[in-house]
Each structure stands twice: as structure tokens, then as C-alpha cells.
Amino acid sequence: MIGVREVVDGVFELSLGFVNVHLVVTDDGVVLVDTGLPRNAKRIDRALREMKKTIGDVRVVLLTHHHLDHVGNVADIRRRSGARVIAHAADAPVITGAITGEPPKGLAKFAVRLIGTPEPTKLDQLITGDESSPVPGFTALHTPGHTRGHVSYLLERDGGILFVGDTAGRGRDGKVTLGPTQVSADPAEQARSIAKLATFDFEHAVFGHGKAVTGRAVDSFREYAGNAPGGDASDGDASDGDASDGDASDGDASDGDAEGRS
Numbered sequence: 001m002i003g004v005r006e007v008v009d010g011v012f013e014l015s016l017g018f019v020n021v022h023l024v025v026t027d028d029g030v031v032l033v034d035t036g037l038p039r040n041a042k043r044i045d046r047a048l049r050e051m052k053k054t055i056g057d058v059r060v061v062l063l064t065h066h067h068l069d070h071v072g073n074v075a076d077i078r079r080r081s082g083a084r085v086i087a088h089a090a091d092a093p094v095i096t097g098a099i100t101g102e103p104p105k106g107l108a109k110f111a112v113r114l115i116g117t118p119e120p121t122k123l124d125q126l127i128t129g130d131e132s133s134p135v136p137g138f139t140a141l142h143t144p145g146h147t148r149g150h151v152s153y154l155l156e157r158d159g160g161i162l163f164v165g166d167t168a169g170r171g172r173d174g175k176v177t178l179g180p181t182q183v184s185a186d187p188a189e190q191a192r193s194i195a196k197l198a199t200f201d202f203e204h205a206v207f208g209h210g211k212a213v214t215g216r217a218v219d220s221f222r223e224y225a226g227n228a229p230g231g232d233a234s235d236g237d238a239s240d241g242d243a244s245d246g247d248a249s250d251g252d253a254s255d256g257d258a259e260g261r262s
Contacts, residue, residue: 004047007212008158008204014047016040019069022163022206023047024155029059031135032083033153033163034208038072038118055081060135063087064165065147066094067183068118070208075121084124086134088142090149096120127151143167143197145190146179152197160202162217167193168224170210176220180209195225 003015010025016036021044024031030053035044045055058081064070066087074095078085093099097120127149131140139154146166153163166179167190176194181187198221205217213220 004050007206007214008161010157011155011161011204011206012047012051013206013212014044016043018209020206020208020210021047023051023053025051025053026059026135026137028136030057031138032058032061032077034064034070034165035061035073035077037069041073041076044073044077057081058083061085062135062138062140062151062153062163063091063095064152064163064208065150066091067147067166070165071095071121072118075119078121085121086125086127086140087123088140088149088151089126089128090144091147092123092126092149096123141197141200143190143193145186145188145193146184148185150193152193154200154202158203160200160204160218162197162200162202162205164197164205164207166208167197168205168221169207170213176205176213176224179207194221198222198225 004012004023007013012023012025014021014023014036019036020034021036022033024033030048030051032044035041048054048057055077058077061074061077061083063074063086074085077083087095125134127134127140127142129142134140137156139156141152141154143150143152143165150165150167152165152167155161155163164179168176169179171177178184178187178190178194181190184190198218200218202218203216204212204214205221206212
């Protein structure tokens with residue numbers, strides 16, 4: 001086993017060091033939510049094999065945002081699988097290489113020095129707002145703040161599964177808080193996006209960093225957003241994006257597929 005685990009039926013979480021990739025088995029094939037740091041494509045291949053799948057079974061890649069730890073292998077995966085790649089229009093110029101993103105800071109800056117920047121890729125579909133179904137069963141929710149084009153995805157399965165991305169994370173106390181703000185474009189808008197997510201119903205939530213919440217996950221979002229008694233969005237601990245919950249040394253970049261580098 002290389003760190004892939006089934007969170008709920010047909011939804012798998014693969015930890016690639018400090019960042020998570022999610023694989024969803026559907027009737028039409030595998031939907032991949034984010035792709036991890038560059039040079040980790042082989043670990044995604046091995047996770048698929050553990051699931052009795054291959055790279056050819058990946059039909060769609062849903063990207064939450066343009067940061068390198070989420071788009072690092074997308075060009076390689078699109079090339080080998082033929083999957084459609086979907087992201088928000090506001091983040092598209094960075095993903096396609098039309099422009100460069102904000103200069104990396106903190107851990108992201110270290111990662112760029114260590115493994116390079118992601119290879120740009122073509123996008124097959126652009127999200128421009130809240131769209132009911134970029135993929136059957138999924139709802140795309142525009143959740144700006146971490147980046148201008150950040151998207152969370154709600155899957156209609158098992159009471160609702162929210163793929164949060166980096167809009168929110170789990171603090172050391174297990175409660176929902178802001179996702180990693182040290183690289184966020186607008187933390188205040190990010191907090192408003194958490195409040196938006198709290199208006200939906202979902203049982204489970206999986207994050208770009210840190211552990212999933214299973215069972216009435218929405219309650220933690222509503223507590224943070226102030227929709228539950230005693231909550232207030234301003235009370236969240238923005239300093240704890242839960243990146244510390246993963247082991248950054250376990251990125252296994254040396255074991256990955258260097259083809260995805262630029």
C-alpha cells in the first residue's frame with residue numbers, strides 16, 4: 001500500500017506528502033480531483049493499480065486551483081489518459097502557461113526549488129461560476145479567496161461528499177478552519193467561501209491538506225461560518241492550514257515521473 005485509502009464507497013484519498021489527491025470511481029471511469037506535486041505521476045499510477053484501475057480509466061481531471069501542489073502532474077496525466085481537464089476560467093491562464101502565477105512563498109517556494117514548476121496544459125472545459133454538472137453527479141462551487149478561481153466540488157453520493165480543495169482545512173483540534181493562508185490571494189474572501197459551503201448539505205468533506213471529516217461534516221463548516229450557535233467566521237485560525245498534518249518529506253519526488261516537469 002502506498003497511502004491510498006477509501007474514505008467512503010468509491011472515493012479514495014491518496015496522500016502525496018503534505019497534499020492529497022482524490023480518485024472517484026464512477027460508472028464512466030475514474031474522476032481525479034487534483035494531481036499533486038510534480039514528479040508524482042507514478043504514485044498515482046500505483047494507486048490506480050491498487051484500485052484495480054489503470055491510467056486509461058481516468059476520464060476527467062477536476063482541478064480545484066492553479067497552485068503547483070495541485071496541478072503538478074496534470075499535463076502528464078492528460079497526455080497519457082486522454083482525460084478531459086476542467087478548471088475555473090480565472091485560474092486557467094496560470095494552468096495553461098499563458099501567464100505566471102504569484103511568486104511562490106514558504107513551503108511552495110521550497111517545492112519549486114526542489115522539483116521545478118508544473119508543465120502547462122490545455123484545459124478542455126472552463127468553469128465560470130456555479131455550474132450544476134461539469135461531470136455527472138458533481139456540482140462545481142466557485143469558492144474564491146485562496147485563488148481567484150478556486151473551485152470546490154460537491155458529489156451527490158453517500159449524503160454528499162465535498163471536495164474542499166484549499167478553501168478550508170482542519171485545525172489541530174479537528175475543527176474546520178481556513179485553508180493555507182500563507183499563499184492565499186484574499187483570506188477574507190476565503191472565509192466568505194467557507195460560509196457559502198456551509199449553506200449546502202453534505203455528510204463528508206475531504207481536503208487538499210489534512211484528514212477527511214466523515215459524518216455530518218457540514219456541521220463543522222456551519223460552526224466556523226457562524227451558522228451554528230457560537231460560530232463566527234472571524235474566529236477561525238487562519239494560521240493553521242493543516243499542512244503540518246502531512247509529512248513534507250514524503251513527497252517522493254525522486255520516485256515520480258519527471259516527464260511532468262517544465
